[in-house]
Amino acid sequence: QVQVVESGGGLVKPGGSLRLSCVVSSFSFSDDYMTWIRQAPGKGLEWVAYISGNGRTIDYGDSVKGRFTISRDNAKKSLFLQMNSLRADDTGVYYCARVEYSPIYNMDVWGNGTTVTVSS
Amino acid sequence: DIQMTQSPSSLSASVGDRVTISCRASQTITLYVNWYQQKPGKAPKLLLYAASSLQSGVPSRISGSGSGTEFTLTISSLQPEDFATYYCQQTYSTPWTFGQGTKVEIK
Numbered sequence: 070q071v072q073v074v075e076s077g078g079g080l081v082k083p084g085g086s087l088r089l090s091c092v093v094s095s096f097s098f099s100d101d102y103m104t105w106i107r108q109a110p111g112k113g114l115e116w117v118a119y120i121s122g123n124g125r126t127i128d129y130g131d132s133v134k135g136r137f138t139i140s141r142d143n144a145k146k147s148l149f150l151q152m153n154s155l156r157a158d159d160t161g162v163y164y165c166a167r168v169e170y171s172p173i174y175n176m177d178v179w180g181n182g183t184t185v186t187v188s189s
Numbered sequence: 190d191i192q193m194t195q196s197p198s199s200l201s202a203s204v205g206d207r208v209t210i211s212c213r214a215s216q217t218i219t220l221y222v223n224w225y226q227q228k229p230g231k232a233p234k235l236l237l238y239a240a241s242s243l244q245s246g247v248p249s250r251i252s253g254s255g256s257g258t259e260f261t262l263t264i265s266s267l268q269p270e271d272f273a274t275y276y277c278q279q280t281y282s283t284p285w286t287f288g289q290g291t292k293v294e295i296k
Contacts, residue, residue: 106233114225114233114276116285130284131190164232174280175223175238182232 071178075165078183085155089183091148091165099123099143102168104176105150107185109161118150119168133159155187191215191279195288201296208264210291212277215258221281222260224253227290228273236275237262267293 077089105117118139166176192215225233237253
């Protein structure tokens with residue numbers, strides 16, 4: 070049974086930092102692209118970033134570029150999102166998901182999410 | 190950026206109804222569309238990928254069609270477990286973008 074479990078969310082002041090983690094079990098983590106997707110309270114889904122299996126290909130959504138950094142540790146089957154210069158509009162649930170390519174990129178396994186609240 | 194526009198934003202339907210949700214892309218994206226279902230407090234679930242391919246375990250009453258800029262998700266006979274919010278997504282180019290969602294409610 071494939072599992073994805075996020076952690077690291079919490080309450081942080083504007084301008085602060087937070088590091089999210091995601092641990093994956095039961096699939097060949099190092100072969101797979103991984104992604105972070107977020108959802109503001111009562112709003113829709115927004116893609117945040119993705120990273121290739123070997124970590125060499127990375128891309129970000131416009132709203133987080135320059136502030137967030139995605140990374141991974143394949144030995145620990147872990148994905149990370151370092152979030153700096155946090156703003157109120159970064160508040161929401163952050164989901165970690167596996168990116169499958171068959172025959173197009175799609176997110177086929179999701180975690181339950183971790184909640185980030187940016188407020189003074 | 191490619192904009193994905195869903196219609197309607199919400200709909201009310203009864204069990205057994207046929208339901209159709211549309212998604213329009215701001216430029217051609219061939220078949221690079223996925224559809225997700227999300228229930229309150231839960232993570233999204235992949236239903237369809239590449240416009241019409243059914244994800245493993247998803248019931249066959251759910252189908253997808255379209256190409257280019259116009260896409261459709263159809264539920265042939267709505268079941269109680271189908272009441273949820275549905276999102277289309279393009280992965281033709283980054284930033285990957287989602288439609289605003291369609292909430293399917295009980296009539």
